Amino acid sequence: MKMPLLNTLVCCALLGLGGCASSQVDPSQYSGFLKDYSRLKPAQSPSGAPVMRWIDNDVNAAQYTQVYIEPSQFYPKPQPTAVISAQTLQAITRYYDSALKRELGKDLSIASAPGPHTLIVRPAITAVSTSNQGLKPYEVIPIALVAAAVNTASGGRDQNVDIATEAAVLDGDSNKVLAQVVRKGSGKPLENDKTQLGLEDxxxxxxxxxxxxxxxxxKIKAGNGS
Structure with missing residues (x-):
């Protein structure tokens, strides 16, 4: 291999190692689903994940006994691809709905419509994407780097899976926004760019x-003294 080409590949590999994909949604990637992003601040979810979040300081969680979960949607409307099918997209929103009902139903009754003493949860999936994984440290070794570069060119590298959500929580009586959150996560890596994404991922x-x-x-309810 000619040295200039080798140097270029090594440089690209080192740049890839130096930068790590952010686990927080950049403001430039906000979808427009939420009505007001100006109040969002960096925070940690209860599990320790980075999120952008806003919660009304005056909210009294103890007054809510029910939750109405609006059917989750994709925003903006996605275009299925060879890797991410329309069936998978539908399965994702359906499962998200069932997961929210399962978890929130542990503390609140699931309501069939908004009303007094009811929280409205309005969720959206705002991104589902796959992308080439960066070079791993051992692949910076010149002989391995050559193989990695060829593998990338042929679409053979593992694929990162990223998915993002935006959600608003409203008062079921007044429709006042009580909380907002924007976050993303990483699914199970796909074997290559020909592997179809599935719900399990x-x-x-x-x-x-x-x-x-x-x-x-x-946590908010406990903070209200309940």
Missing amino acids: VKPVLDGWAADMRASFE
């Missing part, structure tokens, strides 16, 4: 989001 992320929402409600 992102289920743990959806389960984690739902569990964190329940834990957040419990």
